[in-house]
Amino acid sequence: MDPSITPTSRTNRHLLVPLLLITALSLAVTQSLDSWIEMAERGRTDEVNDHINSIRQQYSGDAGLIYLSALLETDGDRAVGQYQTLCDKYPRNQYCPRAMLKLAEYYYVSGLYIKSGDWLKQYLRQTTNAADKKRALNLLRRSLTISGNADSVNYYLKLFGGSSADDHPETGSAEVPKTGAAKDEVTTPVGRGGYGVQVGLFGSLENAGKRLKLLQSSGYDGQIRITIKNGKAMHAVVIGNYATDVKAREISRQIKASLGLDSFVVKEE
DSSP: OOTOOOOOHHHHHHHHHHHHHHHHHHHHSSSOEEEEEEHTTTHHHHHHHHTHHHHHHHHHTTHHHHHHHHOOOOHHHHHHHHHHHHHHOOSTTTHHHHHHHHHHHHHHTTHHHHHHHHHHHHHHOOOOOHHHHHHHHHHHOOOHHHHOOEEEEEEEEHHTOOOOOOGOOOGOOOOOOOOTOOOOOEOOSSSSSEEEEEEEEOOOOOOHHHHHHHHHHOOEEEEEEEEEEETTEEEEEEEEEESHHHHHHHHHHHHHHOOOOEEEEOOOO
8 A cells, every 4th residue: 555645635535526526516506597508609618518417407497408408519400409399399488589590590501591581580579689680680681582582571671670671782682602602691690799800710610619619728708600601501710799890900910929820800790
């Protein structure tokens, strides 16, 4: 027996594991489900996953867990199934409108514009979030136009309190994204009215996650957003939500200096 291992040290080691479990559980208890969901939506999924068992234990039976699980899911089809389940079983749940918007964005990226439009209409009937409503109206306008229903754009914009299609000259000439298209189309916003810094665009969600983790380890907070590039779903890593483009450009320069990564400033529509 190693003489350096005393009965006291052995006891301390035995106590360490349950102490760590208690600490993890305590952290989960001190945060609301809303807080965990917000963390997941901001791309901090690893932190949430570290406590997911405690979260599930504390909020067992809460329909919000379905939404959180969908946010953490790395398989797109499974996530869609969870969002769908939440909306089907708990249509009055506070997270259901957010799930509807996620479904609409997923189907838009998949090229299922009519299905995307149907979910957007349901979402717009329920949402009270002004920023997300504007984003959904823009996506609905595009979905209707691309699917050959441009003549109904003004009706739905008026129904849901948006501006006329006449205020958006691009509506009449929208096309289905094709390979080799000259312009990319971002289907999710940078933030709520601010500026972000895009630090990479990846076809693989896993690679985008690695880039985000690198940035987070250097103190930058961000998230992964769906983007269309040449008709293909891509994953953009965007950090921050800065009040001015001046601040965003400053952050972009800092990232280049400290991490050697190229980036550029992006703004929500």
